[in-house]
Amino acid sequence: MENFIRKYAVLKNMVLLGVLVILFNIIMGYAFGKTEVDILDVQVYYSSEEAYNFISAYGEEGRARYINTTLLLDYIYPWFYSLLLSFILFRLSGKYKLSLLPFAILMLDYAENTSVVILLASYPARLSSLAAAAGIFTLTKWLMVWVCLAVIVWLGIKMAIETFQKRKNLSD
Numbered sequence: 001m002e003n004f005i006r007k008y009a010v011l012k013n014m015v016l017l018g019v020l021v022i023l024f025n026i027i028m029g030y031a032f033g034k035t036e037v038d039i040l041d042v043q044v045y046y047s048s049e050e051a052y053n054f055i056s057a058y059g060e061e062g063r064a065r066y067i068n069t070t071l072l073l074d075y076i077y078p079w080f081y082s083l084l085l086s087f088i089l090f091r092l093s094g095k096y097k098l099s100l101l102p103f104a105i106l107m108l109d110y111a112e113n114t115s116v117v118i119l120l121a122s123y124p125a126r127l128s129s130l131a132a133a134a135g136i137f138t139l140t141k142w143l144m145v146w147v148c149l150a151v152i153v154w155l156g157i158k159m160a161i162e163t164f165q166k167r168k169n170l171s172d
Contacts, residue, residue, distance in 0.1 A: 009087035017084035024077045031069040045139040048131035063120045082106040092155035108141035
């Protein structure tokens, strides 16, 4: 994996992945459809009861659409954003181990997606423990996303300051 990241963490691939992330967001927004209730994936956290309130509000057609969209698209999408974040972290830090952080997000997203698909497919049966676990997977996923983005911002600022200082020293 280290050789893969070292070889492919280049600007061209990061731009391609950025475009794919944007396209997938647009496509998934369309595929999930307009509903009065957001999908569980975009919530920061939800309890078991809240999950079932959402699931009930989707209706039969909405639940079927949610399952299909998740199975067709939302198991591919995490690879695009995880690779993008990984490549950015590697390019900014040069540290392979740090570039693995986004793959924890990918695994949490997969755990979340699998849990939600099971909940949707099992409805109206209630799997309260799984619904509670799904909420925790979602919360942990978002916490990891925020940590990853904060590290990227911090590394970007650090790099900008170092570049500014080098240029200033050259001009002196």
